[in-house]
Amino acid sequence: MNPSRPPSLDAMLGLVASDMNAVNQVILARMQSEIPLIPELAGHLIAGGGKRMRPMLTLASARLLDYTGSRHHKLAAAVEFIHTATLLHDDVVDGSGMRRGRRTANIIWGNPASVLVGDFLFSRSFELMVEEGSLKVLRILSNASAVIAEGEVNQLTAQRRIDLGEDRYLEIIGAKTAALFAAACRIAAVVAERDETAELALDSYGRNLGIAFQLVDDAIDYASDGATMGKDAGDDFRDGKVTLPVILAYARGSESEKAFWREAIAGHRVSDEDLAHATQLLRDSGAIADTMARARLYGQRAIDAIGGFHASAAKAAMVEAVEFAVARAY
Amino acid sequence: MNPSRPPSLDAMLGLVASDMNAVNQVILARMQSEIPLIPELAGHLIAGGGKRMRPMLTLASARLLDYTGSRHHKLAAAVEFIHTATLLHDDVVDGSGMRRGRRTANIIWGNPASVLVGDFLFSRSFELMVEEGSLKVLRILSNASAVIAEGEVNQLTAQRRIDLGEDRYLEIIGAKTAALFAAACRIAAVVAERDETAELALDSYGRNLGIAFQLVDDAIDYASDGATMGKDAGDDFRDGKVTLPVILAYARGSESEKAFWREAIAGHRVSDEDLAHATQLLRDSGAIADTMARARLYGQRAIDAIGGFHASAAKAAMVEAVEFAVARAY
Numbered sequence: 001m002n003p004s005r006p007p008s009l010d011a012m013l014g015l016v017a018s019d020m021n022a023v024n025q026v027i028l029a030r031m032q033s034e035i036p037l038i039p040e041l042a043g044h045l046i047a048g049g050g051k052r053m054r055p056m057l058t059l060a061s062a063r064l065l066d067y068t069g070s071r072h073h074k075l076a077a078a079v080e081f082i083h084t085a086t087l088l089h090d091d092v093v094d095g096s097g098m099r100r101g102r103r104t105a106n107i108i109w110g111n112p113a114s115v116l117v118g119d120f121l122f123s124r125s126f127e128l129m130v131e132e133g134s135l136k137v138l139r140i141l142s143n144a145s146a147v148i149a150e151g152e153v154n155q156l157t158a159q160r161r162i163d164l165g166e167d168r169y170l171e172i173i174g175a176k177t178a179a180l181f182a183a184a185c186r187i188a189a190v191v192a193e194r195d196e197t198a199e200l201a202l203d204s205y206g207r208n209l210g211i212a213f214q215l216v217d218d219a220i221d222y223a224s225d226g227a228t229m230g231k232d233a234g235d236d237f238r239d240g241k242v243t244l245p246v247i248l249a250y251a252r253g254s255e256s257e258k259a260f261w262r263e264a265i266a267g268h269r270v271s272d273e274d275l276a277h278a279t280q281l282l283r284d285s286g287a288i289a290d291t292m293a294r295a296r297l298y299g300q301r302a303i304d305a306i307g308g309f310h311a312s313a314a315k316a317a318m319v320e321a322v323e324f325a326v327a328r329a330y
Numbered sequence: 331m332n333p334s335r336p337p338s339l340d341a342m343l344g345l346v347a348s349d350m351n352a353v354n355q356v357i358l359a360r361m362q363s364e365i366p367l368i369p370e371l372a373g374h375l376i377a378g379g380g381k382r383m384r385p386m387l388t389l390a391s392a393r394l395l396d397y398t399g400s401r402h403h404k405l406a407a408a409v410e411f412i413h414t415a416t417l418l419h420d421d422v423v424d425g426s427g428m429r430r431g432r433r434t435a436n437i438i439w440g441n442p443a444s445v446l447v448g449d450f451l452f453s454r455s456f457e458l459m460v461e462e463g464s465l466k467v468l469r470i471l472s473n474a475s476a477v478i479a480e481g482e483v484n485q486l487t488a489q490r491r492i493d494l495g496e497d498r499y500l501e502i503i504g505a506k507t508a509a510l511f512a513a514a515c516r517i518a519a520v521v522a523e524r525d526e527t528a529e530l531a532l533d534s535y536g537r538n539l540g541i542a543f544q545l546v547d548d549a550i551d552y553a554s555d556g557a558t559m560g561k562d563a564g565d566d567f568r569d570g571k572v573t574l575p576v577i578l579a580y581a582r583g584s585e586s587e588k589a590f591w592r593e594a595i596a597g598h599r600v601s602d603e604d605l606a607h608a609t610q611l612l613r614d615s616g617a618i619a620d621t622m623a624r625a626r627l628y629g630q631r632a633i634d635a636i637g638g639f640h641a642s643a644a645k646a647a648m649v650e651a652v653e654f655a656v657a658r659a660y
Binding site for chain 1: 363364365366367368419422423441442443445446447449450452453454456459461463465468472473475476478479480482483484486488503599609
């Protein structure tokens with residue numbers, strides 16, 4: 001990494017550019033259907049400015065292992081379909097109106113359409129995996145899917161629980177976010193026919209990066225403007241979402257501050273002044289800084305997990321992607 | 331079949347009883363999760379008096395092929411999980427309040443929980459298939475899942491369209507209902523390692539039976555009491571659902587009758603008098619009788635599809651299951 005410029009995803013984007021073209025062709029071809037609503041709705045989200053972070057990790061991991069084939073293109077597309085299906089259902093569950101700076105599919109086409117097109121993409125992702133034909137990959141990704149769904153239900157039952165605690169929160173994001181990051185990286189080792197050590201190293205890289213990513217997102221939500229996040233600062237706060245910054249500020253707060261957080265998470269503190277007060281409490285208690293410190297710790301674990309692989313452009317790009325993830329915003 | 335008694339499912343139930351015990355054990359074991367809401371919600375539907383029609387067809391088809399192993403137990407459970415996931419999402423999409431005479435999960439636990447537990451069961455069904463390890467079975471069932479989801483979206487876009495037409499309606503139920511019946515039967519031939527002729531025969535049996543089943547359900551909805559259906563007569567009518575009886579009555583109706591149907595399907599005719607009038611029109615136009623005639627035709631195709639297999643208790647039970655399906659209510 002060049003110390004004169006901040007870390008970015010450019011190296012990784014460059015590394016996987018030609019593979020990603022192939023993946024995008026699979027994605028576009030396989031979201032088609034004779035029912036026009038399916039490509040219309042799926043295309044809104046898939047074409048809508050997502051970073052393709054997960055398929056990018058599959059492609060970068062394959063490069064790290066010097067894999068030069070194309071077996072992973074369908075699989076990377078399958079990973080993106082699983083992710084897209086999850087987003088569609090998430091937005092229904094949360095009643096979200098905005099994502100990546102655009103109106104959500106559930107707002108434009110309604111909840112029923114979002115549920116069903118999500119189901120279609122999920123089924124299609126399994127069709128893609130079956131076509132590729134590796135039972136090991138199918139096991140990794142079907143397991144990740146079940147873990148994600150379990151994590152979503154876990155989060156639902158934890159909704160607006162100010163006393164959630166750090167451990168359970170990490171468990172939830174480990175399932176909801178990190179499991180697919182881990183699987184996306186791990187399947188590259190299967191495709192490249194590498195041993196279990198390589199599989200586990202890539203799994204660990206993805207898992208820790210996923211957690212770091214989510215924690216930084218949580219912190220950014222209390223600091224960014226809409227341009228950075230594609231959603232407005234304070235969305236988590238207004239939705240009463242219990243994220244790590246809130247968990248830490250609550251744990252460290254005085255009785256009156258705890259009372260404020262309880263009211264906020266119960267949905268009774270949604271004004272701009274309330275958000276300003278919350279942000280102040282998060283800064284003063286060190287909750288934001290310490291969320292970022294934890295994110296950096298997970299980021300360091302991700303980097304160390306791939307320490308055993310020989311130096312390469314792919315490895316440097318994967319390290320820089322972690323640095324980028326934890327350097328955002330703060 | 332004994333001509334002195336009406337056809338029933340008893341022969342099939344007896345045929346598969348011991349296998350079904352094994353399947354039920356898989357179902358109960360694999361709907362568990364550390365997140366209590368998952369078994370609670372899934373159990374409501376799975377334990378809630380369903381006929382287990384689809385796994386029963388897998389088991390009966392395996393018997394027809396003299397298969398005596400247990401490879402199909404996990405697969406039959408996977409089929410039931412796919413079906414259950416579909417029901418959970420269906421009830422969210424339709425806003426249904428009752429199913430099989432009980433309150434629906436979305437009413438008890440809310441839409442978000444139903445969506446997410448459906449996703450979990452769907453993922454779990456793929457885990458089961460992967461454990462069993464047949465890529466051919468995975469292909470059949472992942473394809474069926476995509477076809478089902480596509481059919482659901484197709485139906486959604488056709489909602490309240492009185493001019494739907496018989497062909498498009500058959501296309502929808504072919505995807506929504508019959509695809510899983512077909513796949514449930516077909517996978518038995520894969521497990522029993524029989525040739526493609528056997529696969530296609532069982533696929534055809536299941537597909538035609540599925541269509542017959544759905545058409546009879548459509549007819550019964552205008553005739554039964556709650557005890558027969560586990561839902562109230564006229565539910566489809568009040569929900570403005572365009573089913574084959576309505577399509578036929580509309581096509582055959584006078585201008586004023588057509589106007590009545592348009593208003594009904596638009597949701598402006600929901601009184602008991604309206605339902606009585608609709609039922610009268612359906613009878614007078616022959617729409618109910620002809621829906622049943624079509625159901626019997628598909629039933630006959632199902633029976634003929636397995637005509638090539640040698641006579642056995644399993645074959646007799648599968649024939650009687652079709653006769654039972656088309657003899658219900660009318």
